[in-house]
Amino acid sequence: MSAGNREGLTDPNTVLLCPTDEVLSTGSPVLVVIRGERLGARLDISGGPLVIGRSSESDFRIAARSVSRTHCRVSQQGQSVWVEDLGSTNRTFVNDEVIDRRQLRDGDQLRVGKTVLKFLGPDNPEAHYLAEMHESSIRDSLTGMYNRAHAMQVLEEEFRRSQRLADARLVLAIIDIDWFKQINDEIGHLAGDAVLVHLARVLGKALRAGDTLARIGGEEFALIMPDTSLQEAHQACDRLRQRVADESFLTDCGKRLEVTISIGLAEATPQMTEFRELLGEADSHLYDAKTAGRNSVRSRAA
DSSP states (O other): OOHHHHHHHSOTTOOOOOTTOOOOOOSSOEEEEEESTTTTOEEEGGGSOEEEESSTTSSEEOOOTTSOTTOEEEEEETTEEEEEEOSOSSOEEETTEEESEEEEOTTOEEEETTEEEEEEOTTOTHHHHHHHHHHHHTBOTTTOSBOHHHHHHHHHHHHHHHHHSTTOOEEEEEEEETTHHHHHHHTOHHHHHHHHHHHHHHHHHTOOTTOEEEEOSSSEEEEEEETOOHHHHHHHHHHHHHHHHHOEEEOTTSOEEEOOEEEEEEEOOTTOOSHHHHHHHHHHHHHHHHHTTSSOEEOTTO
16 A cells, blocks of 8 residues: 555554664563562663572572572573573572573573563563563552562662672661641641642752652551761761751642651661661651650750
8 A cells, every 4th residue: 555545544643653663672681570579669780790599699689599699690692682590409490491501582481489480672562561560569649659568678688788898888767747637637738639749849859869668557657778877878868957948838729838757777787687677667767756846856866
């Protein structure tokens, strides 16, 4: 059919694509978890060899007893991607076949313990769909921030890194909106939602490179700050507290509110054995900030 005839049969609202238009490339091969632990997680292989295992020193940790401490290694060699078993107890499988070493092809399924990862080449359009699905699953629907599940995963990974590397530091801040229940009760939940969305924008603008911000409860947020000392984090959070206090919040009904936040800080120490201890200490210092009159930052240093 000629271009002219095709044009005549096409709905005027339809956009015609040029035959040379290309499907967007992901830019690099990836592994995506499609079953088991850490569902939806993506591993970019282009950055160097990745060790998958149960150990905290693994590049991609799967905390399951069916997975060996160092189970397998995935690496890119030229344009090819290879997977190599590292002497695992339960072996490594590609498309349900036991392997010692094998080149991965687009669509191959890599099984490590009970976790299955799908290999997607750089031009596989499914990678875009899975990326969007994963991004949607880790975002809070109201504020667009990361959600609690993602925050806990990032916190655990950063905590393991801080314990593994002598010079790595980690601070966690728990942020809570002061008198938020009063806003909901006296003005309404729509006003409360408007405050949450506005606060998310304010916090997001102040975010430093490398930090992770998430909504982890109704009016509670977590700020994960790697490679940061407690003193630096305290100063940064106090600036953030002041920025929020200076902001004018507008509700859905046009009412202006003054909003303040309280922040509890905790720094990872060698004596801690799991990330929940860090979370518990930050929560404890948040309570200190609340009992001290709110609109304040508290840590073991202050």
